[in-house]
Amino acid sequence: MRALRSGLDGLYMLSGVAAALCLVTILSLIVVQMVARWTGEVFPGAPDYAGYAMAAASFLAFANALNRGAHIRVSLVLNALGPRAKRVLEIFCFGTGAAVMWYFVYYCQRFVYWSWKFNDISQGQDRTPLWIPQTAVLIGAVIFAIALTDHLIQLILKGDHRVKRDIVDQSFGE
Numbered sequence: 001m002r003a004l005r006s007g008l009d010g011l012y013m014l015s016g017v018a019a020a021l022c023l024v025t026i027l028s029l030i031v032v033q034m035v036a037r038w039t040g041e042v043f044p045g046a047p048d049y050a051g052y053a054m055a056a057a058s059f060l061a062f063a064n065a066l067n068r069g070a071h072i073r074v075s076l077v078l079n080a081l082g083p084r085a086k087r088v089l090e091i092f093c094f095g096t097g098a099a100v101m102w103y104f105v106y107y108c109q110r111f112v113y114w115s116w117k118f119n120d121i122s123q124g125q126d127r128t129p130l131w132i133p134q135t136a137v138l139i140g141a142v143i144f145a146i147a148l149t150d151h152l153i154q155l156i157l158k159g160d161h162r163v164k165r166d167i168v169d170q171s172f173g174e
Contacts, residue, residue, distance in 0.1 A: 008150055009067075015143045016064025022057035022136075026050050045126025052133035059140025063147035069164040087159060094152040094161065101145035108138045 029050045036043040078086050114120075116131035151161040 008146070011143060012063045012067050012147055015060045015062075015140065019057045019061035019064065019140075022053045022060060025053045026057070029053070045124055045128070048122055048124040048126045048128065052128070052136070055133060056136035056140065059137045059144065062140060062144035066144070066147050066151070066163060087155070090161065091152065091155055094148060094155055098145060098148035098152050101141065101148050105138070105141045105145050108134070108141050112138050 029046050033043050033046040036046075078089065081089060112131050112134045115134055116129070120130045122128045122130055151163060155161045
């Protein structure tokens, strides 16, 4: 079980690193586009590539942000409940979140497949096959669905999830 736990934690961290690299890519694209504009050159597709990197960064960061307690959680209700009711509500929330995310993953993978099958390309000058940036979003969605399911199972079996509480969350009501 320790190998599985460390593997999942490593996957979430790797996903966060990949999201950070996507943000660095966005910065680089913006700088290259600025330099190209100053020199009178054209860098076709830069806004499109930045958009793809933003979508990938968003989805790749979800699992790591969840583990660090960086997602917005309305803990006003949770803090007002007793331990048993709090656990039931958290199971409901993690269960609903995991179900919705797996539903999203199912349709996202179908979307990627059909984009690949029909050779769907972007409308911009870059003419990128859309399945490539969509795959990065799908990978991030799968990792986030795994993280939600991981926390749900942890909550059911051990009575507590592994989400670290944010400092701001801890400062109120305690």
